[in-house]
Amino acid sequence: MKHKVFIFLFLFSQILFAQASDSLVLLKDIDSTIITDVKYATKENFTGKILYPTDKVYLRKIVAEALAQVNQYLKKNYALRLKVFDGYRPLSVQKKMWEIYPDERYVADPAKGSRHNRGAAVDLTLVDATEKEIDMGTPYDDFTEKAHIDYKKLPRNVLDYRKILRTAVERFGFTAMSTEWWHFDFKGWDKFPILDVEIK
Secondary structure, X not given: OHHXXXXXXXXXXXXXXXXXXXXXXXXXXXXXXXXXXXXXXOOOOOOOOOOOOOOOOEEEHHHHHHHHHHHHHHHHHHOOEEEEEEOOOOHHHHHHHHHHOOOOOOOOOOOOOOOHHHOOEEEEEEEOOOOOEOOOOOOOOOOOHHHOOXXXXXXXXXXXXXXXXXXXXXXXXXXXXXXXXXXXXXXXXXXXXXXOOOOO
């Protein structure tokens, strides 16, 4: 009997832990030193439209915690910090993006869903101690070959910073997207369901 009770309590605790890890959280609540600049809350993005009603960044809790580790690592080892452009994205917004730019190299087909729609992807860059953005060779959402992670015809300092960013995030469980130097997916992204929850 005691053995069955122990198993039940163990399984129940695992379920609670999974739910806590899987929930969407406000990134600022996990690490307030990460800078945010949500372009989709402005017209300064590839659609030319305001897509988000807020500039708050949400992610799955486990993803936000890993990103905080990346930020601490960069501060300690390079005197750099993260600036985040996008995190969780509602599926309804993904559909609007696809209507404007239906190219799967840069915009995920909403019929399949984006990693962003799962709260398990993040778009980001580096800033220095004064919060000035580091030159990464192209602006955010530059849909050209220059934004690809294997593009080499760039100044040495740009290539070095791209490597620092990629190495840091991969160290804590993220993987790079081949066509966008700023986009990283968290390991196990496919275990999270696609969401269409409005962000506020």
